[in-house]
Amino acid sequence: MKKGNPSREDLLNGWLKYHNTTVEEVVANHPKEFLENPDWFKSYPVTQEQHDEWVEWAEEYLRKTTGLSKKLLQRSWGMVYLDCAPYVPQ
Secondary structure (H helix, E strand, O other), X not given: OOOOOOOXXXXXXXXXXXXXXXXXXXXXXXXXXXXXXXXXHHHOOOOHHHHHHHHHHHHHHHHHHHOOOHXXXXXXXXXXXXXXXXXXXX
C-alpha cells in the first residue's frame, strides 16, 4: 500500500462495495442535487455487520496509508467517521 494522503473517495468505496458500485458510478448515475444532499448515504444502507467490518478496514487502511500511530488516528477518527461512515438503518 502506498503511503500518502488517502482520499474520502477511497473510504466511501470501502463500503459502497457492498452495493457493487463506486463513488464514480454513483456520481455518474445520479443528478447533482441528489449528491449534494447528505441523505444520499441512505440510498446505500449497510447492515450493522458490514458497518463494523468497514470501520475495522477503514482504521487499518488509514493507519497503513498515512503512517499515523493508532493513538493519533483515534484522536481524529470521529471527524473521519462522521464524514465517511455508511448508513445503518434502525
